[in-house]
Amino acid sequence: MKGNEITLGFIGNPNCGKTTLFNAYTGANLKVANWPGVTVEKVEGAIQAHGYHIHLVDLPGTYSLTSYTMEETVARQFILSGDVDVIINVADASSLERSLYLTLQLLELGKPVVLALNMMDIVMKRGMELDLHRLPEMLGIPVIPVSARQRRGLDVLLHAAVHHVGHTKPDRIVHDHKWTSKHQHDHHAEYAMVYSDAIEDKIDQIIPALQAKYPGLTNYRWYALKLLERDREITENYPVDLPDVLDRSYESDIINQKYDFIGEVIGEVLLHKEKQDMLTERADRVLTSNVWGIPVFLAIMAVIFFLTFTVGDWIKGGFEEAIDWISGGAAAGLAALHAGDMMTSLVVDGIIGGVGTIVTFLPNILILFLCLALLEDSGYMARVAYVMEGIMSRLGLSGKAFIPMLLGFGCTVPAIMASRALENVRDRYKVMLVTPFMSCNARLTIYILFSEMFFGDEAMIAAYSMYLIGIVVAIAVSWIIHELDRKKSVNYLMIELPEYKLPDARTVSIYVWEKVKDYLDKAGTTIFVATLLIWGLLNFGSAGYSPDMSESFGADIGKFLTPVFAPIGLGFWQIAVALIAGISAKEVVVSSCAVLFGVVNASSPEGMAAFAASLEAIGFGPFNAFCLMLFCLLYIPCAAALATIRKESGSWAWMGFTACFQLAVAWAVTFCVYQIGRLFFL
Amino acid sequence: MFLKDGQIGRAYVVEVLHLPFELERRLEALGMTHGATVSVLNRKGKGILIIKLRGSRFALGYNITRNIEVKEAGDERE
Known part of the structure; x- marks a missing residue:
């Protein structure tokens, strides 16, 4: 404690609602989900209350204060560091028995502890009751009932914490155990927990x-x-x-x-301890059923992609009209200002054609993340670990490793970070290697555009097949690594399965808004810059500015690389340029194509028709489109994902190996598909 | 018997854990201690289980359940 500054450390079991509580106090938008291991490092915030400047620290969820796992180590180091003035022990009141083990360990630290009984709304809903008079008597610390989701009890908790700064001795403890108790407290009665x-x-x-x-x-x-x-x-x-x-x-x-x-x-x-949550029991009978577990999982994923396509496309129409309007307005405005061809091309074909096309996919991305948020907050995510354990254990991985892979459907970056929840280091490296094969939202833009252009009514099936192929490739690669790995590690699945709950509107909206913001940020930064670079490369050649792209620097690079892409059905210099540009971010493949083929609003029906006609004119047909989608699914995810792999592995060499490996797998798989497929389709 | 052989709807009492040191401690921290009661809620394969332990549900893989010695709850003879 320095002057009027105090630090509160939030600690509790995984999935007890610490981060929801932290967000409620700080207004922060930290990710919350209904599966263990979401918070993997400590996060800080600050507020002013009760005359103090209060620092709040959200620690990773932990079951104990030993130092066997990364989360335990982070939590323990901070709690023991002396930086914390009051420990807020957040406990899931609906699962008190398990939560109190950490509480007893915290009491022994001799630091001020306040027990926040979270999820009291669930306790009451189920008809259970807690004796809030006896509990503090037995533990010797203040016990404050709260509901972080409903924002109840927050002020009282803060008040108790502020009042307990410096309270290193327990409050009044009343030992009144029955004669059968193993803890008679005949000596050391000043402690709540006395041993034999x-x-x-x-x-x-x-x-x-x-x-x-x-x-x-x-x-x-x-x-x-x-x-x-x-x-x-x-x-x-x-x-x-x-x-x-x-x-x-x-x-x-x-x-x-x-x-x-x-x-x-x-x-x-x-x-009334016996009052159980019957909803979870009933839901688990189907969702974790031996027969229906995997089909239900695949069906859930299919529904998500169905909604992403249908509802997303429906909203997308409005965005396309807006882009058309902006594009028309910009062209007319530039003409009125007597802007030159180069400036008009830069703004209309480059910026609006490239970045604008990406923005039109926002509704699809929004629906995808909304569905993933509902899945995460409902409690289903942890069940996937159980459902997939049988398959994953044959690959030398724990079922828990499937969670980061599943998160990869949203975005590869947080998915790679989620691999931290895996205890085994070798598992983490393996998961980091295969997670990028899971199809992320950025790749969805490519599937939507190319499948709708070339596959008509079967567009959704073509796009969904990419997701399934991604899973199959990830599993196949894991299996090959497992078979080649001489130091076969034994995997131990152990994961808490939280109770199902109705997703919380605030949690879901925070999650979706953060993702939408990320997407728009990316459109305004990485994709904008990449699009400008591509426009520059395609409009300038050795003779200076020229609207004839086939004479540009970009064309020279593309033509040089064409022989590498020809055996996989992508031997077109324009496609080669788009794929190289796509390493910055996968959406750039789409924005580059829009620039390359001079199509404004490429995702609109008119844009697609013009785009498809341009592609067909160079001999690029549906089978080439499938190969392009496949290659994009499997090759280097994006610069941000590579940077995350480097950060998480701490190794440039591993990052380099991952990039080369994914490139090699993408080329090899697409080569096989193209060479076999051309016997039937070409 | 071992937990891997546990049947759905039955309760078992934990006897001994035969697992690597750190994993044993982590399980114990969750309440999987000598004498703790474990109810089997679901099972698949050779012994991948969903159990209820001290009020919380956990999924445990076969490599764990085959190394936890248990006896049927209420069986005082063993």
Whole structure:
């Protein structure tokens, strides 16, 4: 605490609503979803309240304060750093028994703790009741019921936190256990959690040894417990010479005794515990069914893409009209200003033709992300790990690895970041390698344009096939790696399955708005710059500015690369240029094509007709379009995804390998499809 | 018996975990301790399970369930 500044650390189990609470206080738009492992690093915000400048820190969800996983390490380091004035322990009140284990560990740190009982609305809805008088008596800390989703109890929680700055001793503890209790509190009654006499005796012997050797420490009881648990960090940094006392690890005993005590707490404070959520039980009978699990998953994905196409296209019509109007207005305005051909070409063909075409796909992107947000917030995402476990385990991966892959349908960048939730490092690298094969929203623009141009009524099937091919290639590549991998790792699926809930409008709208903003940002930055560059490359040649693109620098580059693309059915210099430009962002393939073929508003029916005619004139037919879609599905995702792979792997070499590998896979798969297909279709 | 053989709708009491050290500790932190009751909600394959443990649902892979020794809840003879 510095002056009137205090820091509150939000800590709790995965999926307990910490981030929703954090967002409610700070107005931040951090991603929230109904599956464990969404928050993978600490995030900070600040507010003014009760005369204090309050820093709020949202920590990754963790079940304990050991340091076995990345989330645990991040949370523990921050909590122990001394930077936090009050710990806000967010607990899912509807699953209190599991939540209290972390609470007991936090109590032992000797720092001020306030327990925020979140999701009280669910507790009440189910008919369960919590004795909020007895719970603080047993734990010795303030217990505040809140509902982050409904924004209830937030001020009271903050008030309690501000009042507990500096409270390192427990509040009044009332031990009133039955004679059957294993925690009689006949000594050390000042602590909420007291262990068996055998453990307490050991603690009593370790504390004087610690005091003698490390006089500057505070809270010796916690260090003694950690030594008994053989905690790696504490044992290395604060060793004591008590071989008879520290004769083995007592971690299991300590955990067991904590759960014994939790059992007693639950027995006293939770009423009508038997009232279960029947909705989850019933939904799981279908969604995780052995027979229907995978078909239902595929059907859900099919419905998402059906909605993306139909509803998205319906709204897109309005955007196309707007682009037509802007384009016409810009051309007329420039003509009135007597602007030259070059300026008119730059604005109408370059900027409006390229960036404008990308903006018209916004409704499709919006529907896709809306569906993914509903899927994530409903609680289904974690079930996918169970549904896919059988297949994934044959590939040497845990079913949990399918979650980042599924998120890849939205955007490759957060999908690669979500691979952090995997415990096994080798799994993470494998997932980082195959996740880009899952078709992201940027690739959707290519599918919509080319499938609608060339496949008529079958456009949706052609586009959906890309998603399925993406899954199949990702699975096949994982299987080959698994077969070649000599150090076969054993995978352990362990994931909490949250209860199903109706998606929260605020959570979903935050998620969708962030994605829409990202898309528009990208259209205004990366795609804008890439489109200008492409326009420049295609309108300037060795003789300077020339409207004849076949004499441009871009054409020279494209013609040089044509022999590489010819065996995969893409031996057209214009397509080669678009594909190279598409490395910056996949949408740029579409915007480049619009510039290359001089089509303004390429996604409108008139634009598509003109575009298709131009393509057919150079011998580019439906089968070439399929090969283009396939190559775009599989080759290097985009510059942002590559940067994320580098950041997450910490290796330029791995990023380079990933890029080359994806290029090679894309070329090889498209080559096979084209060479076999041409026997039938050409 | 091992948890992998658990049947849907039956409850079991955890006896011993035979898993790598860190994984064992993580499971214990979730409440999978000696004497804890585990209910099997769903199963597939050789023993991929959805279980209920201390009020929460978890999906566990075969590599975990085949290494958790349990006995049927209420069976005092074992």
